[in-house]
Amino acid sequence: xxLLLAEDDAMxxxxxxxxxxxxxxxxxxxxxxAVADYLLHKQHFDIAVLDIGLPMLDxxxxxxxxxxxxxxxxxxxxxxxxxxxxxxxxLQAGADDYxxxxxxxxxxxxxxxxxxxxxxxxxxxxxxxxxxxxxxxRRALVAGEPLELSGREWTLLALLVSQRDKVVTKEQITQTxxxxxxxxxxxxxxxxxxxxxxxxxxxxxxxxxxxxxxxxLMEATTP
Numbered sequence: 013x014x015l016l017l018a019e020d021d022a023m024x025x026x027x028x029x030x031x032x033x034x035x036x037x038x039x040x041x042x043x044x045x046a047v048a049d050y051l052l053h054k055q056h057f058d059i060a061v062l063d064i065g066l067p068m069l070d071x072x073x074x075x076x077x078x079x080x081x082x083x084x085x086x087x088x089x090x091x092x093x094x095x096x097x098x099x100x101x102x103l104q105a106g107a108d109d110y111x112x113x114x115x116x117x118x119x120x121x122x123x124x125x126x127x128x129x130x131x132x133x134x135x136x137x138x139x140x141x142x143x144x145x146x147x148x149x150r151r152a153l154v155a156g157e158p159l160e161l162s163g164r165e166w167t168l169l170a171l172l173v174s175q176r177d178k179v180v181t182k183e184q185i186t187q188t189x190x191x192x193x194x195x196x197x198x199x200x201x202x203x204x205x206x207x208x209x210x211x212x213x214x215x216x217x218x219x220x221x222x223x224x225x226x227x228x229l230m231e232a233t234t235p
Contacts, residue, residue, distance in 0.1 A: 018048035045069025141217035
């Protein structure tokens with residue numbers, strides 16, 4: 013499991029990196045919020061641990077950014093603040109759990125493991141209309157027939173389906189493509205890929221609707 017640790021206390025970060033590595037985590041350390049924000053949009057992580065009081069960009073801001081492109085990423089907040097308002101603000105911003113400093117490592121580990129268990133899907137497949145997505149193999153089928161998709165088309169389709177009946181902005185699409193390891197072209201590249209997907213989904217009972225000024229929305233056209 014790959015874990016992002018965003019913590020500006022060097023001694024604590026070193027200790028946690030060693031302890032988490034010792035129980036099987038691959039830890040990437042970010043010493044400030046700007047680095048954490050960059051890494052979360054450039055690399056794949058299974059879980060993130062964010063200190064609220066990060067320099068340059070605080071943990072809540074990092075959390076709000078990552079929730080735009082990775083709504084399902086498990087995120088645990090570390091905070092020295094024990095006021096109720098701070099804990100509520102973290103949860104409202106999209107945190108899955110929090111630990112107040114000082115803490116014992118076994119408690120942190122138990123909370124991380126609980127978040128990872130809850131985040132594991134019961135099935136790797138998703139069904140929407142006549143479209144079926146297998147996230148393990150990155151394959152899509154319409155009424156049982158495979159769709160020929162490029163890597164970028166698959167990533168865009170999976171994002172639209174995961175946010176079904178919600179508007180997905182161009183910024184979210186760009187961030188998701190970046191996080192998936194692709195380089196985003198300029199100009200109307202997003203419109204080009206949306207057009208391709210629309211043609212490929214004609215028999216799926218789905219439509220990708222343009223919401224002017226906001227983005228795109230995937231919706232069912234048949235019951």
